[in-house]
Amino acid sequence: MMVFSIVVTYNGSQWIEKCFGNLVNSIIQDHHILAIDNGSTDNTLELIRALYPEVEVIENDANLGFGKANNIGILKALEAKAEYVFLLNQDAWIESNTIEDLIKISKTKPEYGILSPIQNDARGNIEKQFSTYLSKAKLNVQKQILEVPFVNAASWLIPVTCIKKIGLFDSLFFHYGEDENYCHRAHYYKFKIGIIPSSCIVHDRGERLNKMSFLKTQVRHIIYIKCNLANINYPMSYLILQFYFKTPIFLLKKLYWRQFKIFFVRIIIIIKLPFMLKGILLARNRTKKQFNF
Structure with a gap:
């Protein structure tokens, strides 16, 4: 073995x-x-x-x-x-x-x-x-x-x-x-x-778990969104609708708590998301095809 x-x-x-x-x-x-x-x-x-x-x-x-x-x-x-x-x-x-x-x-x-x-x-x-x-x-x-x-x-x-x-x-x-x-x-x-x-x-x-810069915070949040949308266990349309439905509440909470860095990171992600969807869809399709070695 x-x-x-x-x-x-x-x-x-x-x-x-x-x-x-x-x-x-x-x-x-x-x-x-x-x-x-x-x-x-x-x-x-x-x-x-x-x-x-x-x-x-x-x-x-x-x-x-x-x-x-x-x-x-x-x-x-x-x-x-x-x-x-x-x-x-x-x-x-x-x-x-x-x-x-x-x-x-x-x-x-x-x-x-x-x-x-x-x-x-x-x-x-x-x-x-x-x-x-x-x-x-x-x-x-x-x-x-x-x-x-x-x-x-x-x-x-x-x-x-x-x-x-x-x-x-x-x-x-x-x-x-x-x-x-x-x-x-x-x-x-x-x-x-x-x-x-x-x-x-x-x-x-x-x-090494130090406070993250604005760029690192943005990268981590993008990774989180990618992971969520690439989750093959749920329909992609459902996950996208869920993201847009929850985002206004998320943004209001960040403004209320004066977490401006995370607020602006989410705004950037909203702008970038349409350009990320093709790669995420390809990843989901790869998962559906069983690995052949």
């Missing part, structure tokens, strides 16, 4: 030893580790090659984004006839038994297309954003799996049987949003998404 672990790297030298060191020390057998580098300008690649020669490295000439870079690794996993793909962020690290524990549960629960361990921060507490996913499921340690509508792709185990139905990450998304879109597509193909309370990793992201 071959497992492909894929890590997309970009100027991540500060995490290399923990991320790859723990992957190399995983107790899972027949484990292939692949680093897809998105054009790092620090010593990320030098560290990986010097410390972990067993890790296969693929260098991209430019930053392809999270989804496209992972797709390179996923295709290699399919070519190698792997049974599982394990996606891990460069700023995250596993325990020695993490992957094995996830696979054991996956084998008994084939209806789950995506499994994630609990994500703790560097201080050992449940990571702040991850806690919002848990709030949508009843955290009961007696349960083997907590079913959730979404969990971010910082640490995903995906059976290849699932990938062969859902396909790769969609090119509509460059960075952020691709994991939510993938979860929507998993639901479309009747797969469940689960968190395993008995398994955990560290996701060291807290220090």
